[in-house]
Amino acid sequence: MSTTTTGTALITGATAGLGAAYAEELAARGHDIILVARDEARLEKAAAGLAERSGRKVSTLSADLATAEGIASVEERLAGDASIGTLVNNAGMALLGPLSKADPDRLEGLITLNLTSFTRIAAAAAKAFTGRGAGTIVNISSALALNILPVGAAYSGTKAYVLAFTQGLAQEFADSAVRVQVVLPGALETALWNGSGIELDQLPKEMVMSPQDAARAGLAGLEAGELVTIPSLPEYGQWEAYDQARQAMRPNLSLSRPAARYSR
Numbered sequence: 421m422s423t424t425t426t427g428t429a430l431i432t433g434a435t436a437g438l439g440a441a442y443a444e445e446l447a448a449r450g451h452d453i454i455l456v457a458r459d460e461a462r463l464e465k466a467a468a469g470l471a472e473r474s475g476r477k478v479s480t481l482s483a484d485l486a487t488a489e490g491i492a493s494v495e496e497r498l499a500g501d502a503s504i505g506t507l508v509n510n511a512g513m514a515l516l517g518p519l520s521k522a523d524p525d526r527l528e529g530l531i532t533l534n535l536t537s538f539t540r541i542a543a544a545a546a547k548a549f550t551g552r553g554a555g556t557i558v559n560i561s562s563a564l565a566l567n568i569l570p571v572g573a574a575y576s577g578t579k580a581y582v583l584a585f586t587q588g589l590a591q592e593f594a595d596s597a598v599r600v601q602v603v604l605p606g607a608l609e610t611a612l613w614n615g616s617g618i619e620l621d622q623l624p625k626e627m628v629m630s631p632q633d634a635a636r637a638g639l640a641g642l643e644a645g646e647l648v649t650i651p652s653l654p655e656y657g658q659w660e661a662y663d664q665a666r667q668a669m670r671p672n673l674s675l676s677r678p679a680a681r682y683s684r
């Protein structure tokens with residue numbers, strides 16, 4: 421059974437790290453590929469190599485997703501290219517360290533790429549796939565959406581947004597042929613850590629997964645029908661218990677009277 425709908429897969433942040441691993445895996449599964457990143461030379465080199473290895477049609481879209489123009493170019497491609505049936509909404513950055521010491525402009529850049537760009541591209545895919553009657557949206561969150569650290573408040577916030585956003589999107593598309601998935605990788609061996617505030621070599625090697633393994637796990641979770649895929653988590657029941665506890669609170673999260681503990 422195909423892991424995703426047939427057609428072309430558009431992957432953001434696709435010339436290195438997790439995005440490049442997804443491109444390799446999806447091409448190997450028979451998808452044509454659109455690689456999105458900023459550096460045109462690296463895009464062309466990545467596309468030529470992937471096309472050679474996979475025999476698939478691989479095209480490129482140079483776009484800085486931290487800019488309105490870059491985001492718009494991906495929105496337009498999703499709207500205009502009916503061959504696109506899969507989006508891997510992957511591009512993101514990390515900024516780790518105390519908020520009190522954070523550079524406000526870098527914080528804004530984190531929000532723009534991890535939230536604004538992510539959301540607009542997901543919305544463009546949602547609209548396009550609804551119009552086409554099918555599609556698959558894979559949103560990349562992080563284990564740090566759940567593992568909240570004192571040095572990752574803003575980053576974890578952006579990734580917790582991606583998790584909740586996708587859980588909401590799944591409800592919107594519950595009775596449709598548009599499938600959504602959110603993937604929460606743990607630490608990956610990629611360049612994202614460079615200048616993030618924590619260097620990769622500060623982490624125990626047993627904590628760090630290859631982006632290739634993470635992409636393969638993500639697609640296996642998609643094929644298994646998981647809405648939430650956590651590549652490292654040995655027992656999926658732990659996630660299920662956590663989310664069931666979350667859902668058990670729902671009837672009592674909005675009542676006309678404050679809880680007794682808050683009433684004088």
Ligand SMILES: NC(=O)C1=CN([C@@H]2O[C@H](COP(=O)(O)OP(=O)(O)OC[C@H]3O[C@@H](n4cnc5c(N)ncnc54)[C@H](OP(=O)(O)O)[C@@H]3O)[C@@H](O)[C@H]2O)C=CC1
Pocket residue numbers: 432433434435436437438439456457458459460462483484485486510511512513514533560561562563604605606607608609610611612613631
């Ligand atoms: N690395 C990790 O430990 C983990 C990462 N994640 C998440 O996985 C996703 C991918 O991370 P990872 O692979 O590590 O990241 P990388 O930094 O390794 O990804 C780099 C890729 O993204 C592209 N890119 C970077 N900035 C932009 C931009 N502004 N516009 C367009 N493309 C851009 C780069 O190309 P170019 O420079 O040419 O633009 C390149 O293709 C992110 O959302 C991240 O939060 C989740 C958990 C763990």
Ligand SMILES: N[C@@H](C=O)C(=O)O
Pocket residue numbers: 514515516561562563564575605606607608612616
């Ligand atoms: N991107 C990594 C940390 O910065 C992660 O999500 O674990």
